[in-house]
Amino acid sequence: MVGSSHEALHRIFQKDPTLLTQTLQRVLHVPFPKPREIVALNVDLTEIEPIERRVDTLMRAETDEGTYLLVVESQGKVDERKRGSWPYYLAYLYEKYRCEPVLIVITQSGTTAKWASRPIRFGFRDWHSMTVRPLVLGPDNVPMITDEYRAERDPSLAVLSAMTHGRGPQTPAILESLVAALKTIDYDTAAVYAQFVDSCLTHPQARQIWRDLMKTVQYFWRHPLAEQVREEGREEGREEGREEGREEGREEGREEGREEGREEGLIEGSRRMALRILEARRIPVPDTARERIETCTDLDQLETWAERAVHATDAHELFTDE
Incomplete structure (x- = not known):
């Protein structure tokens, strides 16, 4: 599973390498040549000295105009240390692979995107020994x-x-x-x-x-994320069942409470899901429709209504076959 937005933001390009070059062409309007092949490389840039340096995603793109290294960095916030490590990455990769490195930064933050877009220059005012110009993908241009x-x-x-x-x-x-x-x-x-x-x-x-x-x-139900969501629902039901069982104070009451709690938890979750999807899509929910959903106790029926809510244009479309 992908554990963070940092990982997801750069690993999407590992899943679909052509998305990276297409995005450079279509979003940033950079005339990057069409690759014949893109291969993922080892992201470890550590030297013999005990200094660990890793890029997030590194790929080699073979094109009719030459071979390029695509260095993808996922950046969550402004970090001035990167203005030293990014030039190091590019110089090291050029020395190791002897082909042109291209730095792409992806972020969810407009502030971070603006910061990352600034050229990195080393040298004095009228003579720069090195200039690094990251290509930045963020909310302002994606x-x-x-x-x-x-x-x-x-x-x-x-x-x-x-x-x-x-x-x-x-x-x-x-x-x-x-x-x-x-x-x-x-x-x-x-x-x-x-x-x-x-x-x-x-x-x-x-x-x-x-x-x-x-x-x-x-x-979705085949993915680990689904199990996480299902477990959250089961735990909700178990907790309600335990509470009711404690109030009954008898073993029979506890068991019945657990079962009823699980069922009621799933039913209530399905009611909320149907209403939340309609509200998120800004579809008005008349009192009659809301009451019908909130009083329904048929789990299968509620799940059907939730599915229809994804595409409905009117709240009453949930009940079309009834």
């Missing part, structure tokens, strides 16, 4: 994909969009379009991308929207 058709045409870019724009009023539309795109690719790749996005969504409401959407997608 496209915000909220349209399903566009997301389906380029699922990898839609994933990158969700990872860099995972907050704000457009978040529900971005995540919904991404879900539609992930349904068009193979299950295993979609599951990995789902984990990347989950790792990058640091805003609690955005992450909850994403997990609610994922519960309606078949491949």
Whole structure:
């Protein structure tokens, strides 16, 4: 599993190396030549001396115009030490591989992107012995994909969009379009991308929207993230069951309480999920529809309504076959 947004932001390019060069061309409008082949390399740049230095992702791109090293750094915040380590990385890699290194920085922060975009210059005012100009991908230049058709045409870019724009009023539309795109690719790749996005969504409401959407997608249940979400629901039910059992004070009461608590926890979670998806998509929920959802005790029916909420344009569409 991917444990952090730092890891996800650069590992998406390991999963789909062509996304990196395509993004340079389409987003930053850098005329990077079309690669014939891209190969991942060892990211360890440690020398014999006990100084450990590692880049986040390193790939070699073979093109008709030559061989390039693509150095990808995921940057969460401003860190002035990087203005010393980045030039070191590039000089070391050129010496080791004898081909041109290109530094790409990816961030979720507009402030960090602005800082990282500044050229790094060594020397005196009128003569620079070295100049490093990072290529930076961030919320200010990665496209915000909220349209399903566009997301389906380029699922990898839609994933990158969700990872860099995972907050704000457009978040529900971005995540919904991404879900539609992930349904068009193979299950295993979609599951990995789902984990990347989950790792990058640091805003609690955005992450909850994403997990609610994922519960309606078949491949999600094969991924470790699904087990985490299921376990959270089971623990909720177990806790409610334990509490009721304690109040009963009898073994029979405890067992019945656990079972009832588990069932009630799943039912209540499904009610909240259906309503939350509608609200996140800014679909009005009339009192009659809200009451119908909140009073329903049929778990299968509630899960069906939650699935329909992902694509519905009106709250009453949840009940179309009834």
